[in-house]
Amino acid sequence: MKLEIKQLVKNYGSFTALDHISYTFENGIYALLGPNGAGKSTFMNILAMLLKETQGEIILDGKPLVKQKKSFLNMLGYMPQQQCLYEDFTLKDFMYYIGNLKGMKKQEIISRSQYLVKEVKLEDVFYKKLSAFSGGMKQRAMLAATLINDPKILILDEPTAGLDPMKRMEMQNMIASFAKDKIVLIATHVVSDVEFISSKFIFLKEGHIILQGDRISILECLDQKVKEREITIEEYQKYKQANIVSSIYYRHDKLFARIIDDHDEYSGEVITPEISDVYFYLFRDEKDAVL
Numbered sequence: 436m437k438l439e440i441k442q443l444v445k446n447y448g449s450f451t452a453l454d455h456i457s458y459t460f461e462n463g464i465y466a467l468l469g470p471n472g473a474g475k476s477t478f479m480n481i482l483a484m485l486l487k488e489t490q491g492e493i494i495l496d497g498k499p500l501v502k503q504k505k506s507f508l509n510m511l512g513y514m515p516q517q518q519c520l521y522e523d524f525t526l527k528d529f530m531y532y533i534g535n536l537k538g539m540k541k542q543e544i545i546s547r548s549q550y551l552v553k554e555v556k557l558e559d560v561f562y563k564k565l566s567a568f569s570g571g572m573k574q575r576a577m578l579a580a581t582l583i584n585d586p587k588i589l590i591l592d593e594p595t596a597g598l599d600p601m602k603r604m605e606m607q608n609m610i611a612s613f614a615k616d617k618i619v620l621i622a623t624h625v626v627s628d629v630e631f632i633s634s635k636f637i638f639l640k641e642g643h644i645i646l647q648g649d650r651i652s653i654l655e656c657l658d659q660k661v662k663e664r665e666i667t668i669e670e671y672q673k674y675k676q677a678n679i680v681s682s683i684y685y686r687h688d689k690l691f692a693r694i695i696d697d698h699d700e701y702s703g704e705v706i707t708p709e710i711s712d713v714y715f716y717l718f719r720d721e722k723d724a725v726l
């Protein structure tokens with residue numbers, strides 16, 4: 436499957452939220468990374484056909500999307516950022532309702548629901564009301580409902596928002612296990628949620644793709660530029676002001692910093708970059724960089 440985005444523009448009045456975005460998706464997990472306001476939700480909403488683009492074209496397997504809207508929607512699973520669960524429904528009602536909306540046959544809905552609630556570890560609460568679910572359970576219920584029609588294109592907007600670290604990891608593993616032979620697009624500004632499950636990374640800033648590629652090519656932009664050094668708290672304050680510290684951590688009671696050293700100005704041991712270093716490098720001037 437091939438989903439081509441060509442010169443996509445989205446204006447809200449006079450404000451341009453997406454500015455001539457072009458990208459081709461094939462099967463795999465794609466991380467769409469960028470700070471608040473970068474345009475991630477706008478991009479995903481257009482792909483999910485919930486929002487109309489101002490300009491540009493989306494082509495699925497050689498044919499314009501607008502000419503195959505119904506079949507596209509049948510192969511799409513979209514999990515929005517906000518949990519939009521029907522609190523009074525039981526999980527069973529919810530899954531059946533979404534299956535019906537997708538135009539699935541009753542028997543198919545029953546068998547898919549049975550399979551999916553087991554996969555997301557919610558089979559014990561299949562007949563319980565969603566209002567009694569914890570945040571993590573609701574996210575898993577949303578994921579199961581999103582997968583009911585076995586979508587070939589899966590769009591997940593901040594799928595781990597509000598989850599504790601264990602639940603985040605569980606969610607990441609679930610997404611990875613469902614991703615085979617699909618295009619999976621995950622939008623987030625939390626790098627650690629997608630760092631190890633994604634095959635491709637797309638960095639979005641102010642409506643532009645500023646960097647994209649696989650892990651190796653992305654990390655190349657910081658080759659020889661990340662250094663680790665032991666620092667004091669006072670030095671940390673100084674480096675922080677200079678906006679060069681990607682992260683700090685204690686090892687054997689000593690404080691260390693990962694420094695992004697663009698111009699070879701600082702001493703330290705050159706270390707292998709991580710995606711979170713690249714995110715810091717690209718968005719360090721933004722206030723909400725979350726690694």
Ligand SMILES: Nc1ncnc2c1ncn2[C@@H]1O[C@H](COP(=O)(O)OP(=O)(O)OP(=O)(O)O)[C@@H](O)[C@H]1O
Nearest residue numbers: 447450452469470471472473474475476477478624
């Ligand atoms: N309906 C709208 N009307 C006007 N401006 C909008 C509208 N929706 C989004 N925007 C603006 O478009 C830009 C991109 O917003 P979008 O929600 O796509 O970003 P995002 O990367 O998903 O951010 P977040 O991580 O906060 O969800 C922002 O500046 C936002 O204020």
